[in-house]
Amino acid sequence: MRRERYDAVIVGGGHNGLVAAAYLARAGRSVLVLERLGRTGGAAVSAPAFPGVDARLSRYSYLVSLLPRKILDDLGLRFAVRKRPVSSYTPTRRGGRDTGLLVHRDPDRTRESFWRLTGSDAEFEAWRAFYGAAAHAAERVFPTLTEPLPEEDELRRRVGDDRIWDMFFTTPLGETVERTFADDLVRGVVLTDGLIGTFSPAGAEDLRQNRCFLYHVIGGGTGDWDVPVGGMGAFTDALADAARAAGAEILTGHEVSGIDADGTRAEVAYANEDGTGTVEARHVLVNASPEALAALLGEPGPEPAEGAQLKVNMLLERLPRLRDREVDPREAFAGTFHVSETFEQLEAAYAEAAAGRLPAAPPSEVYCHSLSDPSVLGEDLVRRGYQTLTLFGLHAPARLFRGGAAANREARARLLDATIAQLDAHLEEPLADCLAEDANGDPCIEAKTPVDLEHDLRLPGGNIFHRDLSWPFRTGGAQGRWGVETARANVLLCGAGAVRGGGVSGIPGHNAAMAVLGR
Numbered sequence: 351m352r353r354e355r356y357d358a359v360i361v362g363g364g365h366n367g368l369v370a371a372a373y374l375a376r377a378g379r380s381v382l383v384l385e386r387l388g389r390t391g392g393a394a395v396s397a398p399a400f401p402g403v404d405a406r407l408s409r410y411s412y413l414v415s416l417l418p419r420k421i422l423d424d425l426g427l428r429f430a431v432r433k434r435p436v437s438s439y440t441p442t443r444r445g446g447r448d449t450g451l452l453v454h455r456d457p458d459r460t461r462e463s464f465w466r467l468t469g470s471d472a473e474f475e476a477w478r479a480f481y482g483a484a485a486h487a488a489e490r491v492f493p494t495l496t497e498p499l500p501e502e503d504e505l506r507r508r509v510g511d512d513r514i515w516d517m518f519f520t521t522p523l524g525e526t527v528e529r530t531f532a533d534d535l536v537r538g539v540v541l542t543d544g545l546i547g548t549f550s551p552a553g554a555e556d557l558r559q560n561r562c563f564l565y566h567v568i569g570g571g572t573g574d575w576d577v578p579v580g581g582m583g584a585f586t587d588a589l590a591d592a593a594r595a596a597g598a599e600i601l602t603g604h605e606v607s608g609i610d611a612d613g614t615r616a617e618v619a620y621a622n623e624d625g626t627g628t629v630e631a632r633h634v635l636v637n638a639s640p641e642a643l644a645a646l647l648g649e650p651g652p653e654p655a656e657g658a659q660l661k662v663n664m665l666l667e668r669l670p671r672l673r674d675r676e677v678d679p680r681e682a683f684a685g686t687f688h689v690s691e692t693f694e695q696l697e698a699a700y701a702e703a704a705a706g707r708l709p710a711a712p713p714s715e716v717y718c719h720s721l722s723d724p725s726v727l728g729e730d731l732v733r734r735g736y737q738t739l740t741l742f743g744l745h746a747p748a749r750l751f752r753g754g755a756a757a758n759r760e761a762r763a764r765l766l767d768a769t770i771a772q773l774d775a776h777l778e779e780p781l782a783d784c785l786a787e788d789a790n791g792d793p794c795i796e797a798k799t800p801v802d803l804e805h806d807l808r809l810p811g812g813n814i815f816h817r818d819l820s821w822p823f824r825t826g827g828a829q830g831r832w833g834v835e836t837a838r839a840n841v842l843l844c845g846a847g848a849v850r851g852g853g854v855s856g857i858p859g860h861n862a863a864m865a866v867l868g869r
């Protein structure tokens with residue numbers, strides 16, 4: 351550390367902390383980032399998850415949608431994403447045969463698949479109209495996320511269509527979905543976007559599922575979820591390079607233990623392997639969660655957050671063959687492969703988990719990164735046809751894994767087995783037969799519960815967004831101009847827990863930097 355005082359000290363070197371650091375350093379401010387882990391990136395990283403295996407997996411977050419082009423351009427980042435040819439595939443068994451729904455970039459292929467599944471065009475037309483409405487909202491809402499926080503009325507005017515506003519902002523998603531679609535599987539595919547990292551029934555009155563849905567369909571003004579070339583780590587490495595090149599100092603292995611702020615000056619206390627220290631700052635930007643911020647200030651925290659997902663990383667020697675012979679596994683796994691995610695299955699899994707039981711048929715979605723971007727694998731693995739596989743399980747709330755390390759381990763193993771069994775039901779060969787082995791001869795598969803994520807990444811209750819997602823407009827008087835402000839004038843949130851945070855977006859990092867630069 352070269353100075354004793356900085357214009358801005360940033361607590362946490364997750365991607366949002368790095369975005370804030372890069373903007374502030376480029377504007378000529380002195381910036382210090384303190385990150386507790388031995389690496390930057392938070393939940394947006396690439397890692398060699400299996401010993402002796404040359405594969406750098408996006409270990410936690412894996413697809414990019416919410417990252418505005420503007421941030422890449424402003425910061426001059428060399429980072430690319432790739433479009434997926436297939437948006438989703440959902441296998442099922444109907445009328446005694448294995449079939450499925452393929453949502454392709456080519457609308458004719460999608461129409462054909464709807465016809466094959468349902469025997470008519472009705473659901474496809476309903477789908478087109480529904481996602482047309484979502485695209486209308488996306489085009490109007492997405493650009494506002496990097497502007498000062500609008501009032502609700504102002505955003506409603508920008509959306510400019512009361513029917514569309516009501517669909518996404520006021521009516522519980524489950525109600526809209528049930529009214530719009532007749533088919534249980536189609537309903538489920540739509541509903542899942544409201545349940546990513548969000549433990550909710552379809553009809554929750556507080557509309558947390560609607561907020562989650564909104565963030566999943568507005569990214570980039572299109573709602574596309576793209577593949578980060580080189581994995582998520584390529585993005586955060588580019589960010590760290592940009593921040594350093596602009597003069598920011600980034601110290602890993604430095605855990606912030608307290609913040610003392612009076613509105614104009616602040617003292618930040620930290621610990622590292624050599625002991626403890628303090629550094630002064632004009633502004634403190636907090637990339638850690640709102641719960642962590644409260645603890646650092648010695649104040650009562652917000653309502654505890656809870657995550658609800660199982661994350662599984664795998665390396666396969668080959669993709670498994672599907673029971674549905676009409677779809678090539680290379681297409682099916684390139685998109686989001688939904689398992690046990692019909693509307694009724696999702697509701698049943700929620701009810702079981704809410705009653706304190708692991709779901710008997712756990713819903714999940716699976717996706718293969720290396721089909722779109724083999725650069726995450728070493729040349730030898732690519733030549734031998736190896737593939738990555740990521741699984742994101744829903745309705746697995748942290749409460750089901752509490753009770754100590756052994757309880758977490760036991761519940762993790764049971765849920766993993768049940769989840770893979772649901773996937774196996776659609777495969778010609780069990781997934782276990784396709785798993786690669788690491789240098790120790792162990793299968794290349796790792797699973798993380800919300801309790802694991804809380805431990806590894808300090809995500810409160812394992813919540814992947816730090817807390818439930820917020821509406822992208824002002825919902826109370828005290829939210830400040832950018833939605834990043836706190837009760838202390840010189841302490842700002844710059845991470846996923848800010849208003850309009852959550853996901854790999856860089857938006858709260860950008861907004862916190864704008865709040866500082868606007869002063």
Ligand SMILES: Cc1cc2nc3c(=O)[nH]c(=O)nc-3n(C[C@H](O)[C@H](O)[C@H](O)COP(=O)(O)OP(=O)(O)OC[C@H]3O[C@@H](n4cnc5c(N)ncnc54)[C@H](O)[C@@H]3O)c2cc1C
Nearest residue numbers: 362364365366386392393410411412413606845846853854
């Ligand atoms: C399993 C999983 C899958 C996901 N999938 C996707 C996806 O595909 N697409 C997507 O858009 N989003 C996804 N997300 C969500 C997304 O990854 C997060 O919302 C996003 O990474 C949050 O970024 P952040 O920089 O705000 O916070 P974080 O990534 O949480 O970073 C916060 C940083 O602060 C550090 N820190 C905490 N406390 C302290 C302290 N006291 N002192 C110093 N440092 C501290 C942490 O170590 C961490 O590095 C996923 C998340 C998870 C966990």
